[in-house]
Amino acid sequence: MSPMDAGTAKKLIEKNLSYEEAKRLTVKLVQHASPQTPLLEAEAQVLALIRDVVKPELEQSGLRPTIDKMGNLILHLVGREKRDRLMLVGYAMCAAPSTMQNPYSGEIVDGAPYKLAGDCVWGRGACEQKGSLAAMLAAVKFIGANKLEIPSDLYFVVSTAGETGKHDSLAFVLEHGNVQPDWCVIDGPPDIQLGNKGRVDVLVIVKGKQAHSSRPWEGVNAIDGAARVLEKLRPMMPFPEEKAHSELGKVSLTTTAIESFPKATHTIQSECRIVFDRRLLPGDDPVRAIEQMKRAIGTIAPFEIEVAARDFMYPSEVQKEAEVVQALEQGIRTMLNHEPKFCYSTAANDTGLLNQRGIQAINYGSRHIQFQHTDHDLVPLNSVFDAAKVFAFLAIHR
Structure with missing residues (x-):
């Protein structure tokens, strides 16, 4: 079968990937508490989110993920070729609720008071890990449910980290998970994040x-x-x-x-x-x-x-000319009909570990950092849905 062209991929995604599904998944993830505690990656609530929420969702779409000894979820979908192999990385752990009211309600709220457009999901981790994880999950479930052939191998990893400040979780996946990506997109903001301290x-x-x-x-x-x-x-x-x-x-x-x-x-x-x-x-x-x-x-x-x-x-920096950046740019232009923007972050994340090992890694997703660790943690559903469409495009057309 010949590779799917961009126009066909766009039509397929627009027909079969729904806003309501992205909404359902975001609410479901937010309603399952998975806070950072002194146990870090061994926290039972974090492990349960992966085992009892994410894994069954993938299985319902005909997919067969595994869970490693650290509790990380790994899904490997085999593609036609072994080039430009893509890994999507999301996180299960989010910040502790602290003084936030109703931190796990998953309530749908109007974004206007927070200078956001449209409906938003309220809850701890929504603006960070949970929104982007919902977008990745929706995209991967779309592939499984529609039994789509993909151009090259796709890995989907849900890490037990997210707030640990260290590489241990993803390093364990790279060393023991039999993953061999060429590219990686780790959850991040709606702009393409090229580097971080x-x-x-x-x-x-x-x-x-x-x-x-x-x-x-x-x-x-x-x-x-x-x-x-x-x-x-x-x-x-x-x-x-x-x-x-x-x-x-x-x-x-x-x-x-x-x-x-x-x-x-x-x-x-x-x-x-x-x-x-x-x-x-x-x-x-x-x-x-x-x-x-x-x-x-x-x-x-x-x-x-x-x-x-x-x-x-590790610090991280990828040039705009990198293949993974070019592919993500095409996905944004095709699915969202606007030119991509670029950004950098003072915060550290796992991209540096991957780039240090020769895997092109950048950040993209639905993170809204102005709400991180605040009493008003929420994510616009339009942002989650946009990221889901871009992730789906990357997976089926590259």
Whole structure:
């Protein structure tokens, strides 16, 4: 059978992929709580969303996904050829509800008060993971339900991550899931996201000497040492270097957590831990970034200071000339009848891991970052449906 031309693909999608299906899936996903907890990828609610919601939806469309040992879902559809193999990656975990009202209602609300067009779905993760996941799920179910032949292999991955700040989940898929994509589209905004900053979390441990707080002269207060560390690093915050990327701007450094020990009353603290978020530009070496911090801190007597890397995510950048970008541009022009726009993100995500391994990876979907982690988390259904149509086009025409 000859490859499907763009016009035929568009007509097939417009006939068989419905707004109501995208709406149903978005509401269903939002109504299933899957928040970030201290268990991260092992959180039962996250695993249940994949196992009890996403997997049965795919099976109802005649597809046979599998779930790996970390709980990630992997679907492999075999195409005619082994070139331009595409992987779509969505996420199951979303932010904790915090102070948001009715975070799992899935209520349909008017977007006008939020400067959005049309109906929106209300709920935690709607503007981030759940909207784009619904779009991908609708597109893949469309292929299965219509028993469509696709031009090349398609992988659909639903990762147990989404809010972890590390590559572990998708790295496990790449290493153990028997996936061999050439291209990857990870959930993202309605504009084509070409690049993002990376990040290394840096843990600074300050050690002193424990004593009773009625006799502070007998101890060495680690809190005082932590204050001196912050003083040493203050000239580097928020910008440790002057160099800048034309779209991503400068690298940054900030504190994200501080804690002292022991957890006891009336006690001079013997240890204080500070976590720093150090952002990275494409091409940056995280080891060099940490060495820069070590030099700035130096020696602070009488304290012992340890500086060590923790979680790390690669920065990422793909040029507009990349094949995956060109294919996504065609999908947007064909299905949405407008010219694609481009963007970059200061936040880290899994694209860097894929590009580092030679897989062209970018972000696209229905994310609306202005509502991330706020009390007004919602996604326009028109945006979800648009993304679903573009994902479907990419899958059946490339």
